[in-house]
Structure formats: C-alpha cells, structure tokens
Amino acid sequence: MKAVPSKVEKPVSPASRREPGKQRSSTGYVTIVIVGIFALLPVAWMIFTAFTDTSDIFQFPPSFLRTYTLDHFISVIKNETLWTFVLNGFFISVATSAFSLIVGFCSGYAFSKFRFAARSSMMYLILLAQIVPQVLLLLTLYTAFQSVGLLNTYTALILSYTTFTLPLSVMMLKNTFDALPDELIEAGRIDGAGELRIMVSVLLPAMRPALIAVGLFSFIRAWNDLPFALTLADTERQTLPAGLALTFMGEFQNSYGEMMAASILSSLPVVAIFLIFQKHFVSGAMTGAVK
Structure with a gap:
C-alpha cells in the first residue's frame, strides 16, 4: 500500500511570532501616553497661565496668541x-x-x-x-x-x-x-x-x-x-x-x-x-x- 504523505505544516515566521508582543507593546505605549497627557495637562495649563497677562487669562477660545509677561513671577x-x-x-x-x-x-x-x-x-x-x-x-x-x-x-x-x-x-x-x-x-x-x-x-x-x-x-x-x-x-x-x-x-x-x-x-x-x-x-x- 502506498503511504499517504502526512500534511506538512507551514513554518511560522519569526515576524508572525512577534506580532502579539508588538500589539501588547503598542497598547502599553498608547496607555502611557494617555495617562501622561491626563497627568501633565494641568501642569502645562498652570505654566501657561502663569506667563499670561491678566487680561488674557480667561480668553475664549483659548489660544497661544496672547500677551505673555513675567509680572506675575516678579510680584x-x-x-x-x-x-x-x-x-x-x-x-x-x-x-x-x-x-x-x-x-x-x-x-x-x-x-x-x-x-x-x-x-x-x-x-x-x-x-x-x-x-x-x-x-x-x-x-x-x-x-x-x-x-x-x-x-x-x-x-x-x-x-x-x-x-x-x-x-x-x-x-x-x-x-x-x-x-x-x-x-x-x-x-x-x-x-x-x-x-x-x-x-x-x-x-x-x-x-x-x-x-x-x-x-x-x-x-x-x-x-x-x-x-x-x-x-x-x-x-x-x-x-x-x-x-x-x-x-x-x-x-x-x-x-x-x-x-x-x-x-x-x-x-x-x-x-x-x-x-x-x-x-x-x-x-x-x-x-x-x-x-
């Protein structure tokens, strides 16, 4: 009787093996960025307000085109x-x-x-x-x-x-x-x-x-x-x-x-x-x- 050849599995490439790890790594980086923005945004707003002139602090909508000063620090x-x-x-x-x-x-x-x-x-x-x-x-x-x-x-x-x-x-x-x-x-x-x-x-x-x-x-x-x-x-x-x-x-x-x-x-x-x-x-x- 003729031997039936067994099904040969295709070798898994190293790139495909690394894909789950890459996905987890990308998810971790995205999470770190989101948490970092959430934590540093109030600090950035505090610094931004400290250098802004009093007349432009409540400017709406907020814009970087405003008057900046060091008077607050001097005071x-x-x-x-x-x-x-x-x-x-x-x-x-x-x-x-x-x-x-x-x-x-x-x-x-x-x-x-x-x-x-x-x-x-x-x-x-x-x-x-x-x-x-x-x-x-x-x-x-x-x-x-x-x-x-x-x-x-x-x-x-x-x-x-x-x-x-x-x-x-x-x-x-x-x-x-x-x-x-x-x-x-x-x-x-x-x-x-x-x-x-x-x-x-x-x-x-x-x-x-x-x-x-x-x-x-x-x-x-x-x-x-x-x-x-x-x-x-x-x-x-x-x-x-x-x-x-x-x-x-x-x-x-x-x-x-x-x-x-x-x-x-x-x-x-x-x-x-x-x-x-x-x-x-x-x-x-x-x-x-x-x-």
Whole structure:
C-alpha cells in the first residue's frame, strides 16, 4: 500500500511570532501616553497661565496668541508675606521628616528584630491607622490641641503630620529591616556594641535608600497639606498652600496669574530634591514595599 504523505505544516515566521508582543507593546505605549497627557495637562495649563497677562487669562477660545509677561513671577518674588509661608512650610516639613525618620527607624527595628507580646496586634493597629481618612481626625486633633494649649503653634502641625506619616514609614522601614541579615547585628554584639551603637554604626548606613524614601514622603506630605494648615495654625504659622489660598483667593478678587506663578515656584524645591535623590527614592521604596 502506498503511504499517504502526512500534511506538512507551514513554518511560522519569526515576524508572525512577534506580532502579539508588538500589539501588547503598542497598547502599553498608547496607555502611557494617555495617562501622561491626563497627568501633565494641568501642569502645562498652570505654566501657561502663569506667563499670561491678566487680561488674557480667561480668553475664549483659548489660544497661544496672547500677551505673555513675567509680572506675575516678579510680584510673587517681591511678596514678603509669601516668603514667611515658605519658611514656615520648610521648617515644618523638615521637622516632620526628622520625627518620622527617628520614630519610624526605632519602631521598624523593634518590630523586625525583636519578639514581644502584642507585636502582631500593634502592627495591625498601625495598618488600620493608615486606612482611616485623615480629614476625619481633624476635629479630634483640633479639640485635643486646644485642650493642651498647642493650637496655633508649629508643634500642632508637626505632630499631626508625623501622626499621618508614621504608619507607612514604620511599615516601609520594618520591611527593609526584614531584608537585612541578622548576622550583621550578631557581629556587632560579638564586638561588644550596644543596641544604639549597632543601630547607628551598622544598620543606619545599610538603610540609607529606605530612609531617603521615607524622608521624602514625609517632607512632601507636610509641604503640600492644606486643610490642617488652615485649621490648626494661625496666619503667622501657616504653610505655603494655606498662604496661597489666603493671599490670592478672595470673595471679590482672584489673582489666578500670581497664584499659578507662586505654585510653580513652590514646586521647584520638591522637584529639585526628588531629582537629586531619585535613585535612592526608587530603590528605597521598592525595598520597603517588597519583603
């Protein structure tokens, strides 16, 4: 009997094999572009408005053919009241970062390397504290600070911001401590170092990326806050977001050009700090997020 030749399958070309991957890649690029436009469009509009003359800000339909000026930036730079808000915000943000780093470092080390009663329960409570909406605690904090005489002080803002940044700071640093081998600590103890010496000389250098990430997170959280600065502090101690609202927003007058110029100038320190420590921030955030 004659053998029936089997059906020969046509070989798949490498180009056809790459087509599904190309489609997925194209879809990813399109998604990134759409999200990028959605995120950067308000920033572009803010910059565009800051350089536009007051008479053309509400031009309709919007057009690039308008009068451009630097008067808004000059006015903001000459405004001494705004510089007071800037200094207040910088001091409060740095203090919040320092407290968050100190308390988060010690707490993360304790939760990671020590075993004690109610350890798991306390960690769950810290996670629950992160879930509670912060605005819901505004009235409680206002009443508490008023009863102890801390209302309208720098301390009230620093303590409130530190309270909100601590849960994430503790968990990030705790996960980073989990990734460090216990042999480092044991070697320090064998050499006769105490716990404080081990924390400062052995663990602190190894935790630098995570500490930078926590410090930036705490700084940005305090720098950008508006409701707590408006409620817990008086005008002399309020931060820049509250100062912008009080200076340029009113019932009968809104200086949108100057407010946009001030917003751009206030964003520059945060952008500069992030660009300088970007590498450490990304690596520290990933280390703290993944156990």
